Amino acid sequence: MSTPSYALRDSMTMLRRNLKHAQRYPSMTVSLVAMPILMLLLFVYVFGGALGHGIGMPGGANDHGAYVDYVAPGIILMTVTSGAISTAVSVSMDMTEGIVNRFRTMAIARSSVLTGHVVGSVVQTLISVALVTGVALAVGFRPHGTPLQWAAALGLLTLLAFALTWLAAAMGLAAKTVESASNAPMPLTFLPFLGSAVVPPESMPTGLRWFAEYQPFTPINETLRGLLMDTPVGSSATAAVAWCAGLALVGYVWALTNFRRTAKR
Amino acid sequence: MDADTAAASSAAPPSATTRSPAIRTLGLHKSYGDKVVLDGIDLSIPEGTIFALLGPNGAGKTTTVQILTTLIPATAGQAQVAGHDLTRSPGAVRSAIGVTGQFAALDNLLTARENLLLMADLHHLPRREGRQRAAALLDRFDLTEAAAKPVATFSGGMRRKLDLAMTLVGNPRIIFLDEPTTGLDPRSRRTMWEIIRGLVADDGVTIFLTTQYLDEADQLADRIAVLDHGKLVAEGTAEELKRRIPGGHIRLRFADPDGLESAAALFGSAAPDREALTLQIPGDGSIPTLRAVLDVLDSASIEAEALTVHTPDLDDVFLTLTDRSRRSDRTAQQAHPRTAPHSHDSLNSRTEKAR
CATH class of the missing domain: 3.30.70 (Alpha-Beta Plaits)
Structure with a gap:
């Protein structure tokens, strides 16, 4: 009965439901776009001069333009990580509502509840990414990527969004309360800072530098920056894709396991 | 959907003398660790009847519903719903049943109509048919005026009605109602009772309802089973139960x-x-x-x-039966002062009689 075509159809139904939610309850989405935009403005206009000078960007202390080119890809990456918070919260909120138990007693593809959430969140995250990129361009971000590189960057961001959203969905399912669900993905949003998002890892103390070089967001960030700024990407592309695929797989399996287990007591 | 229900009803072997019951359980048992919630429940509920599972908070009513609706597995025992084994073919069970739980299972961010359309989509109804069915149900439950309002603004009675309407979108043959009138005002309870009676009279569905209100069981049910501490302490018609006391x-x-x-x-x-x-x-x-x-x-x-x-009324029956089993069960009770998680509502059946 739960043929693949039903699974697809049910997932589409759930996706429509979640997009409607986002439309009706936009405060979460808005605050998640606002955060990276504020961060961008902060890093460009407040810290930009000093940071750009400190990491030896050309142009000196008064040229924000050079630093924006360094930091914008990092902020775009953070847009994706902060999208994860909204997924965890909306999944967790949904689980506290009786309607999920109704879904469980219906002859529908069970995974469609989660697939709807995840695809809906990825769509929202990509819209946020577009908005943040727009603001970055407005404040002086000047990427030199070719259309092909832009497409690759979009692909990478989508892959990352899928990975983090599945992970966040699992966290949302594992959380006992909506509050803890919103806290669980916080470390994810913090990790880019401990990578190459804001400053190069070479400028960090040894221990931190070691961490920064090996954590997943550094190769992802480097790949993204390389694609957008048309600089050499090197081996980080492979590492970035591998990390994303790995995280996506872990998140997917974890989320489905949690979903099967969290029958209401 | 129609094909599914047809398959569901034809799977039950047609027999001239004994039709197979809509719900049958044998030795149903559920425990969490060493905490026993259900201790050997045997039920046989004929098609087209209303069955009430009556019991105080924490007796195991909701657990029984959760098992029979495939939400949680039983620890031991067998159960068939609509002729399908719960563990072997949960999908077939799900396509034959509808569930209205204790807490309204609505999508608060959607409107009443959107909630019904969501159900229609999940039952894979063609768009047109889904819209027609949603409109018919809104009309039947007197919700047409509120159809475009978000459900979050609904009163308790309206939420319960919409909840039941959502359950009916898929034309279930067997409907589970877990405490369908708990927390409703007397007028809304009456309305709900009429709707429930209508479902059996007009559509011939089987209803399994749980309640802690004796008058509700008395008013609605063809047969009543009294559940206390995970055991059935009595079963029969309201009259039979009253006579036993x-x-x-x-x-x-x-x-x-x-x-x-x-x-x-x-x-x-x-x-x-x-x-x-x-x-x-x-x-x-x-x-x-x-x-x-x-x-x-x-x-x-x-x-x-x-x-x-x-004749004693069901209140007497209830208090006598549950009290008796409590006394004989004292040691077990001391070991497990609460057998189920729902203990926040008080047993207010006496004061809340809707007459």
Whole structure:
């Protein structure tokens, strides 16, 4: 009965439901776009001069333009990580509502509840990414990527969004309360800072530098920056894709396991 | 969907003498660790009837519903719903049932109509048919005016009605209602009762309902089972249950103290009330008992002025049965003061009678 075509159809139904939610309850989405935009403005206009000078960007202390080119890809990456918070919260909120138990007693593809959430969140995250990129361009971000590189960057961001959203969905399912669900993905949003998002890892103390070089967001960030700024990407592309695929797989399996287990007591 | 229901009903072997029951369980058992929630539940519920599972908070009512609706697995025992085994073919069970749980299973951010359309989509109805069915249900449940409002603004009674309407979108053959009127005002309860009766009368569905309200079981159910501490302590029609309980009596009123005294002498166990000139004789209100009492009076040529029969109401049944099993179960009870997580509502069946 739960043929693949039903699974697809049910997932589409759930996706429509979640997009409607986002439309009706936009405060979460808005605050998640606002955060990276504020961060961008902060890093460009407040810290930009000093940071750009400190990491030896050309142009000196008064040229924000050079630093924006360094930091914008990092902020775009953070847009994706902060999208994860909204997924965890909306999944967790949904689980506290009786309607999920109704879904469980219906002859529908069970995974469609989660697939709807995840695809809906990825769509929202990509819209946020577009908005943040727009603001970055407005404040002086000047990427030199070719259309092909832009497409690759979009692909990478989508892959990352899928990975983090599945992970966040699992966290949302594992959380006992909506509050803890919103806290669980916080470390994810913090990790880019401990990578190459804001400053190069070479400028960090040894221990931190070691961490920064090996954590997943550094190769992802480097790949993204390389694609957008048309600089050499090197081996980080492979590492970035591998990390994303790995995280996506872990998140997917974890989320489905949690979903099967969290029958209401 | 239609193909599914057809398959569901044809899977039950048609037999001229005994139709297979809509729900059947054998030794259903559920425990969490060493905490026993259900301890061997045997049920057989015929098609097209209303069955009420009655019990105080924490008796295991919701757990029973959760098992029968495939939400949680039983620890042991067997169960068939609509002729399908719960563990072997949960999908077939799901396509035959509809569930309205204790807490409204609505999408608060959607409107009433959107909630119904969501159900229609999940039952894979063609768009047009889904819209028609949603409109018909809104009309049937008197929700047409509120159809475009977000459900978050609905009152408790409206939410419960919409919840039930959502359950009906898929035309289920068996409907589970977990405490369908808990927390509703008397008028909304009445409305809900009428709807439930209508479902059985018009659509011929089978209803499994749980309740802690005795009058609700009395009003609606063809058969009632009393659940206490995970065990069925009694089962039967409301009348059968009432008859099983001591406390029923026949009251005779006499014209003068002499009649009362001579009658009191005849019925040894009777309690005379000399002020009211009445005599209470313990016993049920069945015809043989009445005839026996009248025969005794006749043979002694005593004339009673009036005779009334007092059967205990279900409150008496409930309190007696659950109290009895509590006493016999004391050690177990001390080990597990609470057998299920729902213990926040008080047992207010006596005060909340909707009459």
